Amino acid sequence: MFQTLRSKILFYLLLSSMIGILFVSFFMQWGFEESFKNYLDRNRDKQINRIITEIEKDFKKNGHFTADPVFGLLHEHAMTDQLYFQLYDRVGQLQMDSSNIRGMLNSLGLAEPEPNGEKWNSASYTLRVDDQIIGQLVAIYPVGLIDDEYNFLKTIQLYIYAAVCLTILLSILFSMLFSKKLTTGLNKVSFAANELQQHNLSIRIPLSGLPTEVKQLAISFNNLAESLAKGEMLRKQFTGDLAHELRTPLATLRSQIEAYQDGIWDPTPARLQSSHEELMRLVRLVNELEKLLAAENPQIRLEKVEVEAGSVLAALWEMFVPLFKQKGVHLHIEEPEKELTFSADKDRLMQILSNVLNNALKYTPGGKNVTISVLTEKEGYVGFKVTDEGSGMAEDDIPHIFERFYRGDKSRDRKTGGAGIGLSIVKALMEAHQGFIKVKSRINKGTSVILWFPEDDE
Known part of the structure; x- marks a missing residue:
C-alpha cells in the first residue's frame, strides 16, 4: 500500500486536509454554541431585569403588589420563553406564580410535554424600593435550550456538516488533481532517465507546464543529457581523428617498408631518414597522448x-x-x-x-x-x-x-x-x-x- 509517490502524496494531502477540516468544524460548532448560549443568558438576564424594574416601579406607585401590568409580563414570558417567576412579599407570602402555566398548557395540549428528567435552574433576586426590601423574585427556567433555540442550533449544525462534507469532497478532488499534476512531471523525468539509460541521448524533457521545482530538475536533466551527447560525439570524433592521425604515417611507413622488401627501393640514407621522420611522427603523437592523459588525470x-x-x-x-x-x-x-x-x-x-x-x-x-x-x-x-x-x-x-x-x-x-x-x-x-x-x-x-x-x- 502507498508504494507510488502519487498515492503517498494523495494520502498525506487528504490526511492533512481532513485533520484541518475536523478541527475547524469542531471549533466553529463549539464556538457558535458557546456564543449562542452566552447570548441567550444575556438576553434572559435583560428580561429578568426588566421584570424586576417593572415590579419595583409598580410597588413604588401603588404601595403594594398589583397584578396589572406585572402579571401580564410574567404570563407573556411563561408563554413564549419558558421563563417562569414566583413573587414573594417581604414576609415570604407568595403573591404571584406563573410556573403553573406550563402544567395548564400541557393539560390543554398547547405545549410540548415535559421530557423525563428535565432539569431546571432557579435564581432569586431581592426587590428594593428606596433602599427598603419589599420582597423576592424567583426566576425559573429550563437547563439548556428550549424548542426554537434548539431547532435554530440544529439548523446551524446542519449547515456546518454540509459545508464540511462539501469541503471534504473538494479537498479529495483537488488533492487528486494536484498529486497527478506533480507526479506527471516526475513521471516525465523518470521516463527520460530510463531512455537515457538505454543510450537514447537525444531524449529531452519538455519544460512547459512543469512546477518550478520539477522544472529545475528537468533543466538539470536536459543539461546532463546534452553533456552526455556532446561527450559521446567528442568520443566518436576523437576515435576518428586518432585513427586518421595514425593512418597517415603508418600508411607511409608500410609503403616504404614494402618497397624495401620488394627491392623497389634501395635503403639509402635519404630514404631511411624519410622513414625515420614518419616513425617520429608516431612517437610524438603517442607522447602527446600520454601527456594529455597525465594532465587529465583527476588525481594529478x-x-x-x-x-x-x-x-x-x-x-x-x-x-x-x-x-x-x-x-x-x-x-x-x-x-x-x-x-x-x-x-x-x-x-x-x-x-x-x-x-x-x-x-x-x-x-x-x-x-x-x-x-x-x-x-x-x-x-x-x-x-x-x-x-x-x-x-x-x-x-x-x-x-x-x-x-x-x-x-x-x-x-x-x-x-x-x-x-x-x-x-x-x-x-x-x-x-x-x-x-x-x-x-x-x-x-x-x-x-x-x-x-x-x-x-x-x-
Whole structure:
C-alpha cells in the first residue's frame, strides 16, 4: 500500500486536509454554541431585569403588589420563553406564580410535554424600593435550550456538516488533481532517465507546464543529457581523428617498408631518414597522448611552490629566442613593474606557457610579433597574456580550440599544425591549477590568450 509517490502524496494531502477540516468544524460548532448560549443568558438576564424594574416601579406607585401590568409580563414570558417567576412579599407570602402555566398548557395540549428528567435552574433576586426590601423574585427556567433555540442550533449544525462534507469532497478532488499534476512531471523525468539509460541521448524533457521545482530538475536533466551527447560525439570524433592521425604515417611507413622488401627501393640514407621522420611522427603523437592523459588525470598531484612572474618570463625568453629567430618572428617580453609571486607547479607552468607560445609561433608568419606580458587587474589572480599577429581564427572556432585534434582551419598541414592536443593539455593543467583561460581572436589580425593563475595555494 502507498508504494507510488502519487498515492503517498494523495494520502498525506487528504490526511492533512481532513485533520484541518475536523478541527475547524469542531471549533466553529463549539464556538457558535458557546456564543449562542452566552447570548441567550444575556438576553434572559435583560428580561429578568426588566421584570424586576417593572415590579419595583409598580410597588413604588401603588404601595403594594398589583397584578396589572406585572402579571401580564410574567404570563407573556411563561408563554413564549419558558421563563417562569414566583413573587414573594417581604414576609415570604407568595403573591404571584406563573410556573403553573406550563402544567395548564400541557393539560390543554398547547405545549410540548415535559421530557423525563428535565432539569431546571432557579435564581432569586431581592426587590428594593428606596433602599427598603419589599420582597423576592424567583426566576425559573429550563437547563439548556428550549424548542426554537434548539431547532435554530440544529439548523446551524446542519449547515456546518454540509459545508464540511462539501469541503471534504473538494479537498479529495483537488488533492487528486494536484498529486497527478506533480507526479506527471516526475513521471516525465523518470521516463527520460530510463531512455537515457538505454543510450537514447537525444531524449529531452519538455519544460512547459512543469512546477518550478520539477522544472529545475528537468533543466538539470536536459543539461546532463546534452553533456552526455556532446561527450559521446567528442568520443566518436576523437576515435576518428586518432585513427586518421595514425593512418597517415603508418600508411607511409608500410609503403616504404614494402618497397624495401620488394627491392623497389634501395635503403639509402635519404630514404631511411624519410622513414625515420614518419616513425617520429608516431612517437610524438603517442607522447602527446600520454601527456594529455597525465594532465587529465583527476588525481594529478601538483608540486606547488611560490613562483615569481618575472623569472618565468626570463626563462621563457632563454628557451624560445632561438626558435623565434630561426623563423624570423619577433618575441617581445614585457616585464612586470613590480615583483609578483603566485603559487603554481613550476614544471607544469612552463609546460602550459610553452604550449601556448609554440602555438603562437606556428601560426605567426616571419616579420610579425609575439608579445608575452603579466596582468594583475583581476584581484586574487596573476595572468600571463600571449598576443600574436598571426592568422587568427573565426569566432565560432574559439569554444572548440581546447578539444582534442580540433583545427579551425581544416586546410592546415598537420606537420605545421601539430596533432591538435597541445591546447587540450593546457586546459587540463589550468583546471588542475584552478585557473582559467580567456581567448580573443580575429581572422588575419591575430590571437590573444590570457592564462589566469590564483595567487594563493588553496
